[in-house]
Amino acid sequence: MPKILKYVFFDLIRSRWSIIYFLFYFITGLVLLYLGHDVSKAIVSLMNVTFILTPLIGTIFGVMNYYNSREFIELLLAQPIPRRRIFFGMYLGISLSLSLSLLTGMMLPFVFYGVFGSDHTMSLIILLLSGIFLTFIFTAISFYIALVNENRLKGFGVAILVWLFMSFIYDGVFLMLLLMFQEYPLEKFSIILSLLNPIDLSRILIMLQLDISALMGYTGAVFSKFFGNSSGMFLSFAALSLWTALPVALILKKSSKKDF
Amino acid sequence: MGIKYIKTTLILFFVYMPFWLTAGLLKVNPGEFSIREAIKIAQPHDTIQVASGTYLEHDIIVDKPLVIIGIDRPVIDGEHKAEIIIIASDSVTFSGFQIQNVGFSFTKDWAGIKLDRVDYCTIENNRLIDTYFGIYLKKVKHTIVKNNIMEGIAKNEVNSGNGIHLWYCEDILIEGNKISGHRDGIYFEFVEESKILNNVSEGNIRYGLHFMFSNHDDYIGNTFKNNGTGVAVMFSNFIIMKDNKFIDNWGTSNYGLLLKEIYDGELSGNVFKSNTTAIFADGTNRIRITHNNFISNGWAMNIFGSCMDNEIAFNNFISNTFDLTTNSSRNHNSYHDNYWDNYTGYDLDRDGIGDVPYRPVRLFSFVISKVPESIILLRSFFIDMINIAEKVAPVLTPQSLLDDRPKMKMLRYD
Amino acid sequence: MIEIKEIKKSFGRLEVLKGFDFSLSDGKITAVLGPNGSGKTTLIKSILGLVVPDTGEIRFQDKPIKNKWEYRNQIGYMPQIARFPENLRVAELIKLIEDVRGVAGKTERLIEMFELAPFLNKKLRQLSGGTRQKVNVLLTFMFDCPLYILDEPTSGLDPIALIRLKDLISAKKAEGKTFLITTHIMSLVEEIADELVFLLEGKIYFHGTFEEMMQSHKEDNLERAIAKILEENA
Numbered sequence: 010m011p012k013i014l015k016y017v018f019f020d021l022i023r024s025r026w027s028i029i030y031f032l033f034y035f036i037t038g039l040v041l042l043y044l045g046h047d048v049s050k051a052i053v054s055l056m057n058v059t060f061i062l063t064p065l066i067g068t069i070f071g072v073m074n075y076y077n078s079r080e081f082i083e084l085l086l087a088q089p090i091p092r093r094r095i096f097f098g099m100y101l102g103i104s105l106s107l108s109l110s111l112l113t114g115m116m117l118p119f120v121f122y123g124v125f126g127s128d129h130t131m132s133l134i135i136l137l138l139s140g141i142f143l144t145f146i147f148t149a150i151s152f153y154i155a156l157v158n159e160n161r162l163k164g165f166g167v168a169i170l171v172w173l174f175m176s177f178i179y180d181g182v183f184l185m186l187l188l189m190f191q192e193y194p195l196e197k198f199s200i201i202l203s204l205l206n207p208i209d210l211s212r213i214l215i216m217l218q219l220d221i222s223a224l225m226g227y228t229g230a231v232f233s234k235f236f237g238n239s240s241g242m243f244l245s246f247a248a249l250s251l252w253t254a255l256p257v258a259l260i261l262k263k264s265s266k267k268d269f
Numbered sequence: 270m271g272i273k274y275i276k277t278t279l280i281l282f283f284v285y286m287p288f289w290l291t292a293g294l295l296k297v298n299p300g301e302f303s304i305r306e307a308i309k310i311a312q313p314h315d316t317i318q319v320a321s322g323t324y325l326e327h328d329i330i331v332d333k334p335l336v337i338i339g340i341d342r343p344v345i346d347g348e349h350k351a352e353i354i355i356i357a358s359d360s361v362t363f364s365g366f367q368i369q370n371v372g373f374s375f376t377k378d379w380a381g382i383k384l385d386r387v388d389y390c391t392i393e394n395n396r397l398i399d400t401y402f403g404i405y406l407k408k409v410k411h412t413i414v415k416n417n418i419m420e421g422i423a424k425n426e427v428n429s430g431n432g433i434h435l436w437y438c439e440d441i442l443i444e445g446n447k448i449s450g451h452r453d454g455i456y457f458e459f460v461e462e463s464k465i466l467n468n469v470s471e472g473n474i475r476y477g478l479h480f481m482f483s484n485h486d487d488y489i490g491n492t493f494k495n496n497g498t499g500v501a502v503m504f505s506n507f508i509i510m511k512d513n514k515f516i517d518n519w520g521t522s523n524y525g526l527l528l529k530e531i532y533d534g535e536l537s538g539n540v541f542k543s544n545t546t547a548i549f550a551d552g553t554n555r556i557r558i559t560h561n562n563f564i565s566n567g568w569a570m571n572i573f574g575s576c577m578d579n580e581i582a583f584n585n586f587i588s589n590t591f592d593l594t595t596n597s598s599r600n601h602n603s604y605h606d607n608y609w610d611n612y613t614g615y616d617l618d619r620d621g622i623g624d625v626p627y628r629p630v631r632l633f634s635f636v637i638s639k640v641p642e643s644i645i646l647l648r649s650f651f652i653d654m655i656n657i658a659e660k661v662a663p664v665l666t667p668q669s670l671l672d673d674r675p676k677m678k679m680l681r682y683d
Numbered sequence: 684m685i686e687i688k689e690i691k692k693s694f695g696r697l698e699v700l701k702g703f704d705f706s707l708s709d710g711k712i713t714a715v716l717g718p719n720g721s722g723k724t725t726l727i728k729s730i731l732g733l734v735v736p737d738t739g740e741i742r743f744q745d746k747p748i749k750n751k752w753e754y755r756n757q758i759g760y761m762p763q764i765a766r767f768p769e770n771l772r773v774a775e776l777i778k779l780i781e782d783v784r785g786v787a788g789k790t791e792r793l794i795e796m797f798e799l800a801p802f803l804n805k806k807l808r809q810l811s812g813g814t815r816q817k818v819n820v821l822l823t824f825m826f827d828c829p830l831y832i833l834d835e836p837t838s839g840l841d842p843i844a845l846i847r848l849k850d851l852i853s854a855k856k857a858e859g860k861t862f863l864i865t866t867h868i869m870s871l872v873e874e875i876a877d878e879l880v881f882l883l884e885g886k887i888y889f890h891g892t893f894e895e896m897m898q899s900h901k902e903d904n905l906e907r908a909i910a911k912i913l914e915e916n917a
Contacts, residue, residue, distance in 0.1 A: 012782040016775065020768035023806075050588065053648065061650055080766040084822075087731045087760035087832075088783045091752050180651035187640045195642040203645055212649060232645060268694070268734040 013085070013095055017102025021074070027110050030066060034114030042122045048129045049219055052136060055115065056215050059140045060208050061176060064147040067107060068172045071151030074103050076161045083269055096156075096264040100257065104148045108141045115140065132218035139211030142249045146207050147172065149256035156263050179206050196231040207252045210245055294318065304337075304345065305329050319343045319366070327351045327372075333358050339365030342396065347371050352379035353400070356387055364393035371400040378430065380405035381419075384412065392417060402430035403451065408437045414446065421450035423474050431456040432473065435463070443468060453479040454496065457505075461485055471495055476527075477518075480505045488513060493525075499544065501527040508534040518544045525566065528553040538682060541566055547589075550576050559583045560682055568594055568634070577601040585679050586610060586629070590647075593670075594634035600670035604629070608676040616677045627675040630666040632659035684709050684830055684861050685730060690739035692725055699725045701885035702739065707830075712852065712862040714872045717882035718913065723865045726882065727832055730863070731760055756784070759826055763834040765819035769808035773799065773818055776807065780822050788825030796847050797821060812839045820848060824855070831855065833864045837871060849875060869906045881909070883916060 021027055037058060041051035075082075078099070085095050119125065119133055151168040158164035183202050187195055203209040217236050235241045293315045297307045299322030307317050313333040321341035327350050331337065335358075344367045347353045351372045354363065368381040381400030384390055388410045396418045397403045403419035406412065414433060423429030432448035433455045435441060441463040448454040454470030457463070458481040465488035470477035477493035478500040480486065487509040493499035499515040501524075502508055508531065515525035525544035526536075530552040539561045541547035547566040548558070551573040558581045563569035569589040570581075574597025581602060586592045586609045606622075614623035633652050636643050646652050659666060685707040692700040699722045707713055715723050728734040729741060732748060732755065740747055743754045767776055781788050794800050797817040802810060810818070816839040823831065831852075837845055852862060852875060866872060872879065872893075879896050881889040889896060889912070893905070902908040 012779065016768065016771060016779045019775070020770045023770035047588070057648060057650075057653070077766075078768065080762060080764045081768060083733060084760070084762050084767075085783070086733050087755060087758070087762070088780065089752055089755040090783055176650050177654070178651075180646055180649045184636070184643055184646055184651065187643045188636070191640045195640070199642045199645045209646075209649065213645060216647060266735070268692075269728065 011098070013090075013098025014102045014105070017074075017099050018106050021070075021103060021106035022109065026070075027106055030107065031110040031114040033062075034111060035117055038115055038118030039121075042118050042124075048122070048124055048127070049132075052129060052132055052215070053219065056136055056212065059111075059115070059136065060143070060212055063111065063140050063143040064172050064176055064208060067104070067144045067147030068151040068168045070103055070107055071100075071148040072155045072165050072168045074099070075152055075155035076164065086269055092264050093261050096152075096260055097257070100149060100152050100260060103152070104145045107144045107148065111140050111144060112137060132215055135214050135218050139214060139249070142253065143207060143211060145253045146249070146256070147175075149253060149260060153256045153259045153263065156260060156267065175206055176208050180209065183209075200232065200235055204245070204248045207249055210248060214242075214245055296320065298322070299324060299343070308333070308335065308337075311335055314360075327353050329354050331356045331358055331361050331363070334360035336362040337364075337366075338362075339367075339395075342367050344369060347400075349373070352377075352381070352383060354382040356382065356384045356390055359387045360389045361387070362391040362393070364391070364395060367396045367398065368400055369398040371402070373401055373428065378402050378405060378434070380430070380434070383407070384409045388412065391415070396420075400430075402434050403432040403448065404434070406433075406435045406438050406441065409435070409441065410439045412438075412440075413442045413444070415442070416445040417447075419446065419448045419451065421448075421473075423450050423452055426452055426475055429474060431479075432470070435460045438463065442466070447471075449473065453477075454493070455479065457481065457483040457486065459483060463487075464489070466490055468492075469494070473497065476501045479503075480508065483508075487511070492516065493518065495519075496523075498524045498527050500525075501529070502531050502534070503527075503529040504531070506532045506534070510534060510536045510539065512538040513540075515539060515541045515544055515547065517542070520545060524549045528556070531556065537561065540564070541569070546571050548572075550579070552576065554578055556580075557582075560680070561585075562682065563587065563589055563592075565589065567591065571595070571638075572602065573597065574599060574601075579603070580605075582606045583680055584608070585682075587679065591631060591634040593629035594638055595630060595667065595670065596638045598665065598667050600667040602670075604670065604672040605674045606676060607672050608679045609672065610679075612675045612677075614675065621677050623675040623677055626671040626673040628660060628663060628666065628671050630670055631656045632666055635666050684744060685863075686740075686742040686745075687730075688740045688742075690726075690729060690736045690741065692722075692729065692734060692736045699885055700729070700736065703887045705880070705887060705890065707861060707863060708878060709861050710856070710859045711877040712856060712864060712875055713878040713880060714876035715863065715865045715880045715882065716872065716909065717888075721882040722885045723882055724834070727834060727863065727865060731755065731758065731832065757829050759823045759828040759831040761819055761823035761831070761833045761836055763838060765812075765815040765839070767807045767815070767818070770806055772804050772806055773810070774803045776818065777822065777825070780825075784826060786826065789827070790821060790825045793821045793824055793851075796851070797844060813841055813844070816840050817844055820844075820851075824851060828860070830861045830863070833862065835866055836864065837866060837868050869909070873905055881912065883912070888912060888916075 038055060041054050045051050115137060124133060150171060154168045155164045158167060203213055213236055217233050236245060293312060295307050295311055295315055295317045297304055297317060297319045303326055304319060304324055305326060308331055311317055316336040319339050321343045323344040323346055325346050325348060327347040342365060345353055347370045349370050349372045353368050353371055371379050371381055380402035381397040382392055383405040386408045390412045392404055393415045398420050399422050404414055419432045429452040431453040432451040433443055435457050437459045439461045444466040446468045448470045449472045451473045452475050454473040454477045455465060456479045460483040463486045467490040469492045471494045473496045475497045477496035480502040482504050484506045489511045492514040494516040496518055499518045518525050523545045525541045525547040528550040532554045534556045536556055536558045537560045542564045544566045546568040547563050549571045553576040556579045558579060561584045563586045565588045568591045569586050570593045572595050579602040581604045584607045586607060592609055592611060609627050609629060612623060612627045614625040616623055633656055687705040689702050690700050691702045717723050725734055729736050748754055777790060799817055802814055836848060878892055880887060896908055897903060900908040900911055902911060
């Protein structure tokens with residue numbers, strides 16, 4: 010597995026897309042910090058960008074990389090190594106190279122600006138951490154979708170739909186349910202719904218860090234009490250880990266049975 | 270109003286001058302005799318000088334017009350037994366003391382300094398520590414409370430008193446005091462024609478300043494910082510609120526300024542910074558809200574549908590999560606000539622006023638007022654999208670709630 | 684070396700391999716022929732373990748291959764399309780396959796033979812299709828294996844490289860290696876193959892030597908013999 014991981018990682022990190030991805034975060038971060046001069050606002054803006062872009066890029070790279078490596082995968086499959094090493098290695102290679110672009114691109118502007126060690130360190134760390142989680146989650150989901158669908162167009166379409174659902178439609182349905190059942194107490198229901206979507210979960214974790222918890226008012230107190238304490242934090246990261254582990258398990262299961 | 274005070278002071282001066290000329294001077298030293306004994310033997314209009322030291326006394330009743338002055342801040346310690354100074358005569362001046370450790374009672378409003386049905390008193394330059402109620406004025410008129418420092422130890426609303434408490438009072442000047450750690454920093458109930466100037470009310474559990482059923486009062490140049498709510502004005506008319514700072518009143522149900530059932534006031538030149546809700550208004554009518562700065566608040570304004578004929582103009586709205594929210598789909602107030610940093614319109618004729626109106630109520634803030642739990646979706650992609658959609662074609666937010674003369678540039682107030 | 688028994692494979696409703704027995708003779712070059720969709724690729728992929736048959740058994744050196752991967756140490760496989768990670772250099776790709784195999788390949792002679800030295804430090808995306816196919820040959824033959832499986836090995840190779848490849852195959856055969864080759868180029872089959880397997884609609888229509896094929900179909904040319912088979916079964 011480390012062998013495959015290593016080469017896939019080197020292959021991707023050298024591609025110009027990785028560099029563009031890195032530069033995007035780097036420049037966005039610099040612009041937000043040096044033009045806005047408000048770290049908290051910069052983090053919120055960066056959060057908006059990250060939570061749309063990270064899952065989208067993970068989705069696109071997961072699908073594209075699988076389809077583009079179709080022939081190379083066959084070559085590897087004919088080599089004396091077990092299948093799970095090939096696919097797990099590839100998956101990790103993609104996720105890690107994307108995460109590295111994200112991590113460096115996002116962190117460097119803040120390092121230059123001198124945010125580390127300030128009050129905002131924690132929210133920045135959580136932003137980076139959840140960005141990396143989202144990369145791993147959506148790469149895994151799209152990689153799995155590509156593995157299931159031999160038809161590139163269909164695979165691509167399904168993966169984009171899943172992204173669209175998670176980052177847009179889900180919240181729409183969420184809001185509709187809240188409006189429909191507004192006579193009932195909805196705090197627990199809301200917490201459960203947000204645990205079920207990694208993008209929402211990441212967003213809430215950062216919002217609570219940025220002290221917007223008080224803004225959430227009376228009901229917000231319930232949320233911040235849940236997500237704010239260590240066990241809620243643990244539960245949130247456990248949910249994110251589960252979100253990563255589940256599609257990875259599906260990849261391993263599917264790849265062990267699939268005909269190539 | 271200022272003229273009136275000068276007049277009062279002058280009248281006092283001439284009325285009292287003959288007594289001063291003949292008045293005696295008593296000196297109290299620690300261990301010799303008590304302040305209470307000094308008051309007992311003093312003639313009206315005498316001056317009692319109390320030397321520095323600690324006096325373990327309580328229930329000191331000042332029942333004749335006296336000037337009682339602490340030299341080098343003597344300490345009067347009530348040892349948590351009862352209340353300490355009770356002023357029961359007109360024309361008492363009490364200054365320069367440290368009053369500490371008033372007892373606690375569920376049935377009596379014990380205070381560090383209590384003024385009961387008296388006029389023309391001055392309470393000045395005292396320091397009050399752990400006094401349950403700090404300075405308590407009951408049916409008092411023409412009195413000055415100035416430059417006192419009150420440090421309470423309040424932990425919850427039930428077991429705590431107010432810093433400066435006024436009940437049925439008239440023509441009181443409260444100036445330059447620092448109040449912290451009480452239930453309400455300053456409390457007004459049935460108070461008329463009084464002024465609150467340049468005080469700092471900080472870290473109080475409920476309100477920094479609280480008006481109930483009080484009319485024709487001014488509060489100007491005060492700072493309300495980190496209280497449960499900065500200022501609450503309820504059931505009061507003709508209140509002037511100018512040049513105050515409302516800062517860091519941040520928490521799950523905290524406001525910078527809470528307005529409830531108030532009529533005909535003026536709110537101008539104030540700064541609202543980092544409050545969960547800068548202004549919450551319910552049943553508020555005919556108030557002019559002008560020339561204020563709203564900076565980095567959760568909600569700059571929450572105006573309920575019960576508010577009518579208010580004018581919101583020439584204010585700056587900068588870096589607030591929500592500029593305005595309301596629970597009604599109708600609007601009976603007027604908004605114009607404000608600067609909104611969220612405004613994205615243009616100014617083709619370059620007159621400094623945007624050519625398209627600004628709608629300060631976002632759909633999402635409207636949704637939150639219906640379903641508070643939906644705040645969990647704040648800053649999600651979906652919410653951003655519906656906000657934009659509503660901006661283009663308003664359906665749910667009040668059609669007529671708009672600023673049709675939005676300023677292109679921030680207004681400068683120094 | 685390879686024994687196949689009653690192998691069946693369907694993709695959805697399409698039955699690609701309809702159940703046949705087959706055994707590969709040691710030390711020979713066997714060419715698998717057949718029209719498109721006859722099951723050539725599926726057969727090869729089944730042997731390599733890329734496709735798992737629905738029923739039947741495949742044995743490699745007398746051991747069943749199902750759920751095994753170690754046996755592939757004994758196989759050199761050359762895929763039809765040579766596409767590799769674009770941003771790796773040729774040398775890195777060689778290293779990758781060596782890493783995976785856990786042995787160092789014998790590359791020097793092959794690099795010389797196919798004139799690959801100038802390309803070793805180039806990224807694969809900078810290489811032409813022909814050069815990539817040469818790299819493909821190199822990756823296949825740099826390990827010493829008893830069995831080589833070549834899928835359309837001639838596609839994209841220039842005439843000189845093709846001659847070199849044939850020489851290489853002959854040399855390996857002389858060392859006693861076994862080959863399984865699919866191709867559409869009949870001249871290549873006539874030139875190098877010892878045995879023919881002709882697949883038709885998922886079954887083995889013919890398995891024997893070149894001469895046997897000619898005799899049974901009374902033709903002196905392989906292309907014509909095959910055309911005849913196809914016409915008869917149309």
